[in-house]
Amino acid sequence: MNVAILGATGMVGREMIKVLEERNFPVDTLKLLASRRSVGQTVMFNGKEIGIEEANDQSFNGMDFVFGAVSNPMAEEFAPIIVKAGALFIDNSSAFRMQDAVPLIIPEINPKDAYKHQGIIANPNCSTIIAMMALHPIQKRYGIKNVVACTYQAVSGAGQEGTQELLDQIKCSVNGDPAVPKVFAQPIAYNVIPCIGAIEENGYTSEEMKMRNEGRKILHQDDLNINCTCVRVPVLRSHSIAMTVKTNSEVNLDQIRKDWAKAPGIGTLPKDRSYPTPLDSSDQDLVLVGRLRNDLNHPNKGVSFWCCGDQVRKGAATNAIQIAELFVK
Incomplete structure (x- = not known):
């Protein structure tokens, strides 16, 4: 080729x-x-x-x-x-x-x-890929009505310049110098920025709308409601996402874990580890899932969980x- x-x-x-x-x-x-x-x-x-x-x-x-x-x-x-x-x-x-x-x-x-x-x-989009990888097994078995997601996105999602800005600002902080943002709208060292992309007329950012619109297209579900907040965090690599999902039918946590374990591209953790971190998912291709639990507002037809994925690799x-x-x- x-x-x-x-x-x-x-x-x-x-x-x-x-x-x-x-x-x-x-x-x-x-x-x-x-x-x-x-x-x-x-x-x-x-x-x-x-x-x-x-x-x-x-x-x-x-x-x-x-x-x-x-x-x-x-x-x-x-x-x-x-x-x-x-x-x-x-x-x-x-x-x-x-x-x-x-x-x-x-x-x-x-x-x-x-x-x-x-x-x-x-x-x-990178965060869309990571989210959909974790959602798809749940959609296949139970159907999905609503998703509420909050992303915690690494600076390398903004390219090499984003990575360098975090490293430079950490040095500035150690030296007592002011951290002047160039790539991001606000200082990113020791900070979080709850805005990725341009803010649209509905108050959501372009990054947040990507997950909603792209997710519907990928999952073939035009009525899927995805409500997302995207946050830039001072992490070098790998995006993390907290998600709460309302399903069409009653869920079983053990079955979801089994479905994740069988799904290609999904990684689960040993029993002594309940959650992955960005460090776990960096420089590899698996989307790691954990912290699975029933949604307290919809305990029979809802779950919450956490996932991490390398946005440069599987996300791109x-x-x-x-x-x-x-x-x-």
């Missing part, structure tokens, strides 16, 4: 390179594309050094797959060129997610939707590679 990564020098792009190698994806040619300022950099892949190339209209000729890890405007610019070249564009931006003609795929949940593509498949890079694997198996 001939593969290109558009945005190969960013955090997600670099992770895609790593995941391709780890999963032994059948790569004959790997083309690493970025902006002009990255030309000259090299990256190791399968023991070989590959140079970064500037992306242009001719970059995608002969490619089978193009993985996108770029901004919405760049994804929108190159998408028609990629499709015209005959490659499948698996895009991590939000540009195409809610378009009817573009499948929005989590391979463990709705793989059949992928085969309806017209040249573009969208990768869901790994999910994209898994989508491509649907077409090579």
